[in-house]
Amino acid sequence: MAGLVTTFGAGAMTNSIGEIREADFLFVIGSNTSEAHPIIAMEMKRAVHRGATMVVADPRHIFMATMAKKHLQIKPGSDVWLLNAMAHVIIAEGLCDEEFIAKQTEGFEAVREAVAEYTPEKAEEFTGVPAEDIRWTARQYATTERAGIYYTLGITEHSHGTDNVYALANLVLMTGHLGKPSSGMNPLRGQNNVQGANDAGATPVYYPGYQNVNDDAVRKKYEASWGVTLSPKPGLNLNQMMKTLGQDLKGMFIMGEDIVLSEPNVKNVEEGLNRMEFVVLQEPFLNETARFADVILPSSVFAEKDGVFTNSERRVQRVRKALDPPGNAREDWRILLDVAAALGTPWEHLDSPAAIYAEMCQDAPKFAGLSHERLEREVHQGKTGIQWPCVDEQDPGTLYLHKGGILRGKGLFTAVHYRPSMELPDEDYSLVLSTGRTLYHYNAATQTRREVGLHAKQSEAFIQIHPRDARRRRIEDGDMVTVTTRRGEVTCQAIVSGQVRRGSIWMPLHFAEARANLLTSDAGDPVTQTAEFKVCAAEVRRAPESAQKGAADAPACGSAFPGSFYREAVPQNRQP
């Protein structure tokens, strides 16, 4: 998000989900959309059925690639090469929107100079994507009016994640694909309320509504509003917190996150947690992190509380209570008010989610026009919810950003150069491991692994490995394998799949008994500190258990993921 804030002035999807079906060109990069955002994938499929051209850039031949005109099977971590080469082609072939660049942007010359050396031929060496495909994609993108870019963590979860975002934003700015319907740059958010959590100020550098904590005027406003003295010093972000556990940090409050499953290089996290003086957890289930907690507060799930979530397109929507929490569990907002009161700050006026939301919006200009009452009452463009910015009661909200000009004033080009990922394959660890989410589970999977159908579809941890890499290691489909990195090892089932790049392996992050994050590196992006979940060096070998499994009469083969499309020997072309 930091990259988008820098270049455009707002860190959010520039378009709405409903505009996707109207797009004529979709560039999907680092997003396994049909598994991570199935409903957005349906909108993309709809565009393709309508005749739109889709290009998917991903190291794996994911489902969306079967519907794409072209699949750019890029080497993990080489995104800057691909994107700069596309920029190179657009500039070299005179496909820039010169008027847009002149009127609405700054810094183009630096980018022009920077990308001069990124020829498609050289990019082919680094990315593995044929130069002609890079040229074709660049031309299609630049010359199609309604051309949108869609990306997720495949772009950001790198030690050069912010560079990737800048490189994408450069393409958007040089072609003027911004401030128009179906045309823009769209990070698809991973959690139900990623946008809302950031909007609400659960970040070390912003008060609610992206107001800087080190801005004196903002701090004074909040000191007056909350009646306390506030710290002007920006706080630690999550990655920094994880690295200073038990050192600078001695006490921690964790609501609704299983950090020893979801954070990278978890062995260090566990050691740090052991040194903490006091840890509080607020959770609906006992999770892995509970082993380190001094107090655990039983909380509620979405069906048991009122409030709002803000989705990927900045749409604020109501969450409504349908049930009471079980036993003595309580709604999270009630618990937090109890905790605040116990800490000597009783906020009696905040007696409902509506009142809490009203207090938040009153001090954050971007949300000043929003309230629970309006969200209940109003429907815009036939849809529920209101998209921020929404500055006053009369404001119907904002369908797509940057319409009357870029929010930042001028869009900022940022020249970036390729930097290798922090850990590259070598003799000892010859494969590149990427991790991610699957359709059938969700993050730490405390919810989804308790579901019978999801379990039936995907019961255990697995890695996907290319047939040739598998053969060299005498691994067969369904074998148990041990995956090792410099940080740890896990054992899981192998899915041999021609849809993975040679030299790359892929693993889901959901399974507590084979924690992918024992393997991952906590190298962070220098700007956002987002960890490099997508690239680390790894090795795979057949696990001793395999021999035993083979002897037993139960066929282990394929049990991890029946019916997986990743087992199709030749990926079917599903383009209509």
Place this chain on the structure above:
Amino acid sequence: MTQTTPESTGTAPAPQGTLFLDGEAHAFQPGETILEVARRAGKTIPTLCHDPRLEPAGACRTCLVEIEGMRRLMPSCAMPATEGARVTLESARIDRHRKSLLGLYLTDHPEAETVAARRRPNLLLDMAERYEAPTDWPKMAPLRASRSGDTNPYIDFDAAACILCARCTRYCDEVESVSAISLAERAAQTTIATADSRSLLDTTCEMCGGCIDTCPTGAMAEKRPITLGAKHEQELTKVRTTCNFCGVGCQLDLNIDPEADAGRGRIVKVTSPPVGTTTNDGNLCVKGRFAYEFVHHNERLTEPLVRDEQGQLVPATWEEALARIAEGFGRVKERHGADSLAFVSSSRCTVEENYLVQKIARASMGTNNVHQCAAT
């Protein structure tokens, strides 16, 4: 701030022309069908095989209208609106046609009691009642095969209740695009099948349940409420809320039986709001539609827990737990300063809850050390 707030995407072209519905003039836009113009104008035209998410099939023949100059009744769902067209939506001829058509459908459809076992609305029976279709015509012997032995836990198919409108197979092709199910066999034996009659689990099916959502008769239905003998959908309380999984923000309806679980209430099924009213346009994925059992899971925490002197987590009262927190955080702050405390908030929780966590960090404890897992 140069922010503007458009009324629409700016993509809607100017009206192209005018046609007449039962004599009234109505403007239409390029590409609109007669059905779309009529529904936008608030007219009632019955349909069974129509779903706005799908290409028109013109298969069920319930939406037939009279168009001046055309000899036969025409399916309004598949007829493009044309300049000056004079369309009759209600006439004795249409009524006669509709009654016979629905009567014929009923000869190949189970009785109301059997249909009720599907626990889903049945558009065909509702329509037959509204248009007073003959119900006493002799029944045909059912020849369509269901898929016995499909062990998937979510989606149940009852061939008897199927009217072969092919909404499910078209949805699977056109919207979800996985083509897991298709029409198979011929004539009276035509049914909805998977490749080699495999369980849906062993196909490309991603269990989005779109087949259930689009099915007009409940032939495709949620399996769990059927096997559990839950109440019929019409007796359940629908609570509209936002899905708690990914960032798309799908709207869904929790269908609650308020009396179940000793009065706490129970989610019996999840359905999607009508097409065109929310961002998800009537669609849901496997998690949104089927992953709600965790709410009622017996491993839910129901009491605060505190760690005792032996290092074991033991149940405690809220008063005890809160006192421990006040003491613990107070001690750390006093010894090491406010910035030795950190707050990990959650992008799974509501905006209000995130607001409270950051306010506690900043206003109660005096540190900006507050973050969550989602700031990439």
